[in-house]
Amino acid sequence: MLKHCRVVLVQPRIAGNIGATARIMHNMGLTELVLVAPEVDLSDPRARQQSTQGEEILDRAHVVDDFGDAVADCVLVAGTAARTGGLFRRQSLGTPEEIMPHLAKVLAADHPAALVFGPEPRGLTNADVTKCHYLIHIPTEPEYPALNLSHAVAICLYELRLAWQKNDLSSPQRELLATFAAQEHMFAQLRTALEEIHFLYGPKADSLMHALRHLLGRANMTEMEVDVLLGLARQIGWYVHQDRGKIQRKGSSMSKVTIQEAQAKLPDLIHQLMPGEELVITENDLPVAKLVAQAAEKPRPMAGRCKGMLTILAEDDEHLQDFKEYMP
DSSP states (O other): OGGGEEEEEESOOOHHHHHHHHHHHHHHTOOEEEEESOSSOTTOHHHHHHOTTOHHHHHHOEEESOHHHHHTTOSEEEEEOSOOOSSSSSTTEEOHHHHHHHHHHHHHTTOOEEEEEOOTTTOOOHHHHTTOSEEEOOOOOTTSOOOOHHHHHHHHHHHHHHHHHHSOOSSOOOOOBOOHHHHHHHHHHHHHHHHHTTSSOGGGHHHHHHHHHHHHHTTOOBHHHHHHHHHHHHHHHHHHHHHHHHTTOOSSSEEEEEHHHHHHHHHHHHHHOOTTOEEEEEETTEEEEEEEEOSSSSOOSOSSEEETTEEEEESSHHHHHHHGGGOO
């Protein structure tokens, strides 16, 4: 039902826009309005003047401090933006007509969803956009693309109502879809795990995680599927910490293993090295070789065999021959 869709205004600054939003919501059959850190008082007379027949929605509006609190129990969140393109604004992007059927499907199964609108001067930030499953862009004249906030709300809610009316509501199958809060917890755990195995590393880590969030977010994950991904993250973390404990990594820039351990699992040891770290290989407590992870792609001009970001330094050619086959 449409009443399961809430309208979220992030840091609204103009009282009249809040009132006009309440009026449009009443026109289109929505009842739940949430304001995130508003910069204007709901009791402002200008809000009441613009809320014709929508005063009850204003009176019941919720005020929260954080974006996450506003949508925590929602299973689908769609943001809006006048600005598009760039790293965070080109994925899962569509017009209201293209995006609203996804919301209608969720609403038909009696799940809560949210339409999120940003502040009047600038719209949603990239940090807010990356938390949305979809991003709605209303096509306008390129020379002046910014719509009034209440006008954007009106267009989106009209398209939502059309999509809802077209949707087959005869026998919706209710699935236990994961809430926004559950998904955020899973993404935080998954990010930590992927950082530990260096899948997320360096300046491209944020963009790669953003792509992964949207890949999974579009799947309308169920509670069970989120639990599976949480289990995957925990297992990765367990394995990494178990493995590091076995080779006695102490968190310093230099670690030591015996030559027997190195020969048995050198590929794993190489994979775990961070730039600037060194792994010293010993025989009878004496160093015979050292693995150095370089911070730059071009290794230093030192003796040893080099490739990529790793340099192997050996005390003699015999030990160098032992390890060069493991070069990444």
